[in-house]
Amino acid sequence: MSAxxxxxxxxxxxxxxRGGDSWSIGDRIGLASAWAAGILLCLIAAAIVxxxxxxxxxxxxxxxxxxxxxxxxxxxxxxxFLDPLQGTLALTVIATLIAAPVGVGIAVWLTEYxxxxxxxxxxxxxxxxxxxxxxxxxxxxxxxxFQQGFLSFLSYEATxxxxxxxxxxxxxxxxxxxxxxxxxxxxxxxxxxxxxxxREASYALGKDRISTIRRVLLPASRRGIGTGVALGMGRIxxxxxxxxxxxxxxxxxxxxxxxxxxxxxxxxxxTLTTYVYNNSxxxxxxxxxxxxxxxxxLLLIVIALNFVVDLITRGRGPSWTR
Amino acid sequence: xxxxxxxxxxRRDRTDRxxxxxxGALAAAVLLLIAFMIAFVFAKAWPSxxxxxxxxxxxxxxxxxxxxxxxxSPSDPSDYVYTLHAWPLIYATALITGISVVxxxxxxxxxxxxxxxxxxxxxxxxxxPVVRLxxxxxxxxxxLIGILVIVxxxxxxxxxxxxxxxxxxxxxxxxxxxxxxxxxxxxxxTPIMVAISVDALRSVPATWTEGAAALGVNRWRAxxxxxxxxxxxxxxxxxxxxxxxALGEAIMLSMVTGSVAFAPNPLDGVTFFFxxxxxxxxxxxxxxxxxxxxxxxxxxxxxxALLLVSSAFLSFGGWLARRxxxxxxxAPR
Numbered sequence: 001m002s003a004x005x006x007x008x009x010x011x012x013x014x015x016x017x018r019g020g021d022s023w024s025i026g027d028r029i030g031l032a033s034a035w036a037a038g039i040l041l042c043l044i045a046a047a048i049v050x051x052x053x054x055x056x057x058x059x060x061x062x063x064x065x066x067x068x069x070x071x072x073x074x075x076x077x078x079x080x081f082l083d084p085l086q087g088t089l090a091l092t093v094i095a096t097l098i099a100a101p102v103g104v105g106i107a108v109w110l111t112e113y114x115x116x117x118x119x120x121x122x123x124x125x126x127x128x129x130x131x132x133x134x135x136x137x138x139x140x141x142x143x144x145x146f147q148q149g150f151l152s153f154l155s156y157e158a159t160x161x162x163x164x165x166x167x168x169x170x171x172x173x174x175x176x177x178x179x180x181x182x183x184x185x186x187x188x189x190x191x192x193x194x195x196x197x198x199r200e201a202s203y204a205l206g207k208d209r210i211s212t213i214r215r216v217l218l219p220a221s222r223r224g225i226g227t228g229v230a231l232g233m234g235r236i237x238x239x240x241x242x243x244x245x246x247x248x249x250x251x252x253x254x255x256x257x258x259x260x261x262x263x264x265x266x267x268x269x270x271t272l273t274t275y276v277y278n279n280s281x282x283x284x285x286x287x288x289x290x291x292x293x294x295x296x297x298l299l300l301i302v303i304a305l306n307f308v309v310d311l312i313t314r315g316r317g318p319s320w321t322r
Numbered sequence: 323x324x325x326x327x328x329x330x331x332x333r334r335d336r337t338d339r340x341x342x343x344x345x346g347a348l349a350a351a352v353l354l355l356i357a358f359m360i361a362f363v364f365a366k367a368w369p370s371x372x373x374x375x376x377x378x379x380x381x382x383x384x385x386x387x388x389x390x391x392x393x394x395s396p397s398d399p400s401d402y403v404y405t406l407h408a409w410p411l412i413y414a415t416a417l418i419t420g421i422s423v424v425x426x427x428x429x430x431x432x433x434x435x436x437x438x439x440x441x442x443x444x445x446x447x448x449x450x451p452v453v454r455l456x457x458x459x460x461x462x463x464x465x466l467i468g469i470l471v472i473v474x475x476x477x478x479x480x481x482x483x484x485x486x487x488x489x490x491x492x493x494x495x496x497x498x499x500x501x502x503x504x505x506x507x508x509x510x511x512t513p514i515m516v517a518i519s520v521d522a523l524r525s526v527p528a529t530w531t532e533g534a535a536a537l538g539v540n541r542w543r544a545x546x547x548x549x550x551x552x553x554x555x556x557x558x559x560x561x562x563x564x565x566x567x568a569l570g571e572a573i574m575l576s577m578v579t580g581s582v583a584f585a586p587n588p589l590d591g592v593t594f595f596f597x598x599x600x601x602x603x604x605x606x607x608x609x610x611x612x613x614x615x616x617x618x619x620x621x622x623x624x625x626x627a628l629l630l631v632s633s634a635f636l637s638f639g640g641w642l643a644r645r646x647x648x649x650x651x652x653a654p655r
Contacts, residue, residue, distance in 0.1 A: 033432050034433070038440075109342070141359050144363070241573055292470075
């Protein structure tokens, strides 16, 4: 604490003058509730993690992870969650592959070009609006767009002229929108933090702007971008609403069309989130044990992504919004 | 090299120009997307609004019955049923969001002040991953714990049999309630507010709080009166972000609030908090299987349109709040 107090100006100074001042009842209550709030947050997190650990070890088995889900009233025959696990991985990869380049591109344009400035302002607030839009609204908007007949190559034609509008492609595209604001934000901040003279040095060497961006600025901001991407992936992994509406949330991954690989992307499927949702008491599966097991795996993935963020940001300023 | 110079420079200039246009087009596509989204959703939602007029927002009748009548509309387009009074959903959304944001703001302010100035070093080091973890836990896991642990606890232990009997002709109390929804939602939105507030409080210049200390106030006062006030725009921004999150939370709320289109009555006293409800976003998830039924789908898009407008207004409000306060205080970013 003492080392910390020295590094933090006001805390250090204030703690030293603490003896001389008066603490009214209100101040004491305030301080006590601040302690309580901090401890409460720790307790809630500990309760969630420990409870999920307990349930996870109780119900999770290798067999569950490596068997396909089957339809069946008897829970011992309804299989595991291999397909949802694959679905989660596939969907995350697709959405990240779309969101990362687009997000970085937008961030680069906003920080490095940003002309006309009116448009830049509008794009900034546009990104904010996308961030504020509920994912369920994005999902049913996506359904509306991708059911147009001419976009049926992204899913498949349910009836002639009308696309089914639900597939890994479609869900991945809409999913990329929920990761986009995080990536734009992180990349912008990283680009902003590069001092002006770095750019000027590059121009002085005869580089133009775009090669400065590619050779100097992007490599220098890769940590920030990495953080944004990892945070975005966490969002994608955890989203349920888009999967329910746009991936069909079918029991098994259900490829459509003849071309292997592509047929998977055009087909419907499910992810761990919808598997948990459908196996909870509100869904049709009605198997809380399996829901717990899948939720445990989901939580592990999320914690792993968090750990990645930790690794990337280690040794940098202790920002809490990252 | 010297001879090639001007030409190369010209070509370079062109690639640079092209890159700028390309990236600019990419950025402008975001605006196009939003325009499309608003246009598409509203066009699809229009029949529902047009048929009901302002009564759409009003109360009246049983919403679940109205929805099933819409779902079972005759197949002839001229006979489609659209009659709907969405008040219970709007009310439940406002109620649950409002209470959670108020609770979350208080909790996160206290936690942020604790973290910035009072927590011992080891506790601060624990709280950072804790806050990040709470923010990252998927809503379906919150929902699962809510429906399998908290709801049964309230249903069996907290809500007495007399209380259940007292309203049994109106609504079943089984633990799925706005109270559980509010509690879980508060836990979900608090971390993001804590993170933003901590960063904002940290960016308050040390000299400001030192000045307060020099005037003889204690640490708590200095932070509360000077620090919190200076960080106000960021705190407003955090609250708005949290409100947007809460408004859009669908999965968790559809799992734990009982998903009954019922407007809880504050006159019921404490029972009020144990009554079930359903929010707009949860309604869309619940109705997502019926989207292909035309009038029903259009009704769902009407709910989405309302959410879209609210979240757009929130973004605008956040921008306005930050701009108006930037003159006097520390601006976020």
